[in-house]
Amino acid sequence: xxxxxxxxxxxxxxxxxxxxxxxxxxxxxxxxxxxxxxxxxxxxxxxxxxxxxxxxxxxxxxxxxxxxxxxxxxxxxxxxxxxxxxxxxxxxxxxxxxxxxxxxxxxxxxxxxxxxxxxxxxxxxxxxxxxxxxxxxxxxxxxxxxxxxxxxxxxxxxxxxxxxxxxxxxxxxxxxxxxxxxxxxxxxxxxxxxxxxxxxxxxxxxxxxxxxxxxxxxxxxxxxxxxxxxxxxxxxxxxxxxxxxxxxxxxxxxxxxxxxxxxxxxxxxxxxxxxxxxxxxx
Amino acid sequence: xxxxxxxxxxxxxxxxxxxxxxxxxxxxxxxxxxxxxxxxxxxxxxxxxxxxxxxxxxxxxxxxxxxxxxxxxxxxxxxxxxxxxxxxxxxxxxxxxxxxxxxxxxxxxxxxxxxxxxxxxxxxxxxxxxxxxxxxxxxxxxxxxxxxxxxxxxxxxxxxxxxxxxxxxxxxxxxxxxxxxxxxxxxxxxxxxxxxxxxxxxxxxxxxxxxxxxxxxxxxxxxxxxxxxxxxxxxxxx
Numbered sequence: 247x248x249x250x251x252x253x254x255x256x257x258x259x260x261x262x263x264x265x266x267x268x269x270x271x272x273x274x275x276x277x278x279x280x281x282x283x284x285x286x287x288x289x290x291x292x293x294x295x296x297x298x299x300x301x302x303x304x305x306x307x308x309x310x311x312x313x314x315x316x317x318x319x320x321x322x323x324x325x326x327x328x329x330x331x332x333x334x335x336x337x338x339x340x341x342x343x344x345x346x347x348x349x350x351x352x353x354x355x356x357x358x359x360x361x362x363x364x365x366x367x368x369x370x371x372x373x374x375x376x377x378x379x380x381x382x383x384x385x386x387x388x389x390x391x392x393x394x395x396x397x398x399x400x401x402x403x404x405x406x407x408x409x410x411x412x413x414x415x416x417x418x419x420x421x422x423x424x425x426x427x428x429x430x431x432x433x434x435x436x437x438x439x440x441x442x443x444x445x446x447x448x449x450x451x452x453x454x455x456x457x458x459x460x461x462x463x464x465x466x467x468x469x470x471x472x473x474x475x476x477x478x479x480x481x482x483x484x485x486x487x488x489x490x491x492x493x494x495x496x497x498x499x500x501x502x503x504x505x506x507x508x509x510x511x512x513x514x515x516x517x518x519x520x521x522x523x524x525x526x527x528x
Numbered sequence: 529x530x531x532x533x534x535x536x537x538x539x540x541x542x543x544x545x546x547x548x549x550x551x552x553x554x555x556x557x558x559x560x561x562x563x564x565x566x567x568x569x570x571x572x573x574x575x576x577x578x579x580x581x582x583x584x585x586x587x588x589x590x591x592x593x594x595x596x597x598x599x600x601x602x603x604x605x606x607x608x609x610x611x612x613x614x615x616x617x618x619x620x621x622x623x624x625x626x627x628x629x630x631x632x633x634x635x636x637x638x639x640x641x642x643x644x645x646x647x648x649x650x651x652x653x654x655x656x657x658x659x660x661x662x663x664x665x666x667x668x669x670x671x672x673x674x675x676x677x678x679x680x681x682x683x684x685x686x687x688x689x690x691x692x693x694x695x696x697x698x699x700x701x702x703x704x705x706x707x708x709x710x711x712x713x714x715x716x717x718x719x720x721x722x723x724x725x726x727x728x729x730x731x732x733x734x735x736x737x738x739x740x741x742x743x744x745x746x747x748x749x750x751x752x753x754x755x756x757x758x759x760x761x762x763x764x765x766x
Contacts, residue, residue, distance in 0.1 A: 249633055260621055446617050449577070450631040450678065451607035453600065 250459035257440065257464055264436055265468065271432040272472025273479065275425035276509050280480040280497075282421050283505075286414045288494045293407050300372040300403070302365040302381050302395040306333075310361070310389040318387050319363065327371035327380050334362045360391065374401045426512055429472075433465055433516040437524050444524065454525050461521045462514055469513020473506035529555050529686065529717060530576055535585035537571055537741075545571045546741040548585070551748075553686070553719055558712045560728045561721040563738035569721035572738065573690045576719065577611050578602045590685060607635050610679025610687040610716075614694035616671045618663040624674050625650065625659040631681035649677040653707060669700030676707060686717035693724060701727065 258265040306315055315333055323331045334342070339359040365384065367377065377400050381393050437444075447457050477497075484496050497505065530553040537546040546568045553559050561569045574580045575587045578597065587594040592605045618627050628646045637645070650656045653673040663671050672692055679687055687708070693701040705727055712718045722728065728735055737745035 442617075443619060446619060446630075447634055448603075449606060449611050449617065450634050451603045451605075451682065452634040453603045456634060 247459070250456075250463055253460035254463035254467060257436075257460060258467070261436070261439060264439060268432045268436055268468045269471045269475065272429050272469055272509060272513065273475035275428045276473055276476035276505065276512075277479040277483075279418075279421040279425050280476050280505060281483060282417055283497070283501075284480060284484060284494065286410075286418065287497065287501075289410050289414075291495055293403070293410060294369070296403060297369070297372050297407070298366075300367060300377060300395070300400055302367070302377065302384060302393065304363045304365070304381075304384045304387075304390045305392045305394075306361040306363065307389045307391045308360065314387075314389055315361070315363065318384075318389075322363065322365055322384060325365075325380060325383070327367050327376060328365055329368040330366045332364050334364055336361045363390075372400070373404050426516070429469070429512050430516040430519060433468075433513070434520040434523075436464070437461060437517075437520045441524065457525065458518070458521050461517045465513035465515075465517025466510050467513070469509040469511065469516075470506060471509075472513065473509020476509065477502055477505055529553055529590060530719065531586075531588045532572070532575070533586045533588070535575065535582045535587055537568075537575065537580065538583045544741055546575075546582075549738075549741070549743055550585075551736055551743060551746060553717060555685070556712070556715050556717055558709070558718045558731070558733040559720070560731070560733055560735045561719065561738060562723060562725070562728055562735055563744075564723065567738040568741040569723075569738055570690050571741075573688050573719065573721055576688050577606055577609055607682050608685050610676070610682075610684035612672070612675050612679050612687060612689040612692045614691035616663070616668075616675045616695075618671060618674055618678075620663050623660050623662060624655060624666070627663065627674055628677045628681055631678045635682050637682075645681070646677075649680055652680065653677045667700065668696050669703055672696065672700070672704050673707065676704070676711075680711065680716075684716060686719060687711060689718065689720040691721055691723070693722065693727065705731070 319331055319333055322328055336359060339361065343359055363384070365380065367380065371377075371380075374397065377395050378397070381395050384390060385393050444457055481496060484494060487494055532549050532551050535546055535549045536544070538544045549568075549572065561572055563569050571580065575582060575594070576589055578587075578589070578592070578594070578601075582594050589605060590608055592601045597605075619630065622630065625646050628649055629642050632642045632645060647656070647659075650659055653676055655670060655673050655677065658666060658670065663674060666674070672695075676687075676692075689708070692708075693704050696704060701724065708718050708720065709731075735745070735747045736743055
């Protein structure tokens with residue numbers, strides 16, 4: 247193992263330009279992928295913020311007793327889809343209307359607005375079908391006069407989210423495949439550059455495992471360095487976007503780690519495939 | 529030790545290279561394989577270290593048979609053979625001692641044993657003074673000595689050499705050949721392909737002559753060295 251590590255490091259030192267080219271290629275391939283990842287992440291965050299506003303509002307008939315609304319609040323809170331349930335009394339509704347529509351505050355008279363039960367749904371239960379189903383279950387209370395949840399808006403939002411997800415997966419896969427092909431070719435070039443060395447290793451009795459090990463280590467090393475460099479480039483790009491275009495979010499530590507590990511894995515897989523193919527051929 | 533039994537070898541693009549080749553090389557023997565260019569000498573050597581597989585027949589080298597071998601047998605076999613080529617096949621970016629040490633590292637020799645063994649091998653081939661030189665700083669004869677030291681690194685039972693003096697001048701050829709004789713005198717078998725007829729004639733060693741992929745003469749069965757018609761023609765060309 248120590249010998250394999252030494253051979254891998256020696257290979258990098260002996261061909262610094264080729265190694266730098268490999269690392270840069272890996273870095274830029276992953277950078278393109280991470281830029282796409284940043285766009286996808288920020289679109290997802292924006293959609294989630296909008297989705298947080300998905301709400302069912304059930305208007306309570308005048309004269310409904312506190313006991314009845316209290317019992318309903320308890321029942322609805324127990325719905326698995328419900329994130330929060332609260333009662334907005336007539337006076338609270340009036341205050342809110344006056345606050346939100348200050349210019350028309352004189353229009354609103356005492357008792358003009360009904361009390362309502364406002365239900366927010368958990369993440370994953372904000373699609374039109376679920377929202378409609380929950381609304382129907384609330385509607386059965388006989389003191390509910392009307393129920394609203396912006397059906398059309400929820401449907402549009404859901405469609406937008408589906409399109410964003412599908413586009414994200416398709417583009418993400420395309421970027422990932424392109425990155426793997428480019429990285430694979432770069433590593434293959436490095437293997438070809440050492441074809442003579444591989445042939446000599448075989449002649450003196452090296453096993454395939456022994457020949458493969460330094461290449462795999464080199465692949466992981468280049469992949470990791472490429473991944474780190476891509477992360478730095480993405481961070482710089484985001485800093486520029488934040489400063490001149492729009493405030494956007496960067497990857498969290500977990501995503502960053504996954505990105506670097508992806509670089510290492512692509513380096514490892516690319517090396518394993520290239521060396522394996524080369525060893526089968528010679 | 530090395531046995532060819534009715535070996536045929538064909539290549540997809542060039543057709544038949546060997547046809548019904550049979551011979552045996554015994555322990556400690558020195559055998560020349562001679563013949564004109566394209567006769568099949570190199571193919572015989574490549575079959576010896578399992579770089580090629582016979583199309584028909586069997587090659588058996590130190591117990592490993594081309595008919596029954598498993599992939600892990602090949603590196604194990606190559607560690608028992610020393611393989612030498614006309615073009616030396618040295619790692620040009622490593623020093624002489626690193627090239628020799630490489631063969632020991634590959635076979636898992638304990639690191640503490642490598643340096644003294646390399647020093648002994650370089651002494652044996654007369655290159656102690658050039659241990660830190662790079663191959664391209666050496667003459668052809670010296671580079672071939674490095675290749676021989678590397679081939680000897682794992683105490684092989686046989687050396688398989690493909691035209692080892694093909695790129696060398698007369699003086700270097702004599703030196704390399706003497707080195708092979710010394711190695712052979714210590715009990716290592718040598719199977720050497722060459723078309724240097726003077727060398728073959730002077731040596732008095734066993735000679736197997738190949739022409740158009742067939743054994744046309746084997747001094748072990750026919751007595752002393754006696755070039756056949758094609759070989760004589762080749763001599764006339766030279």
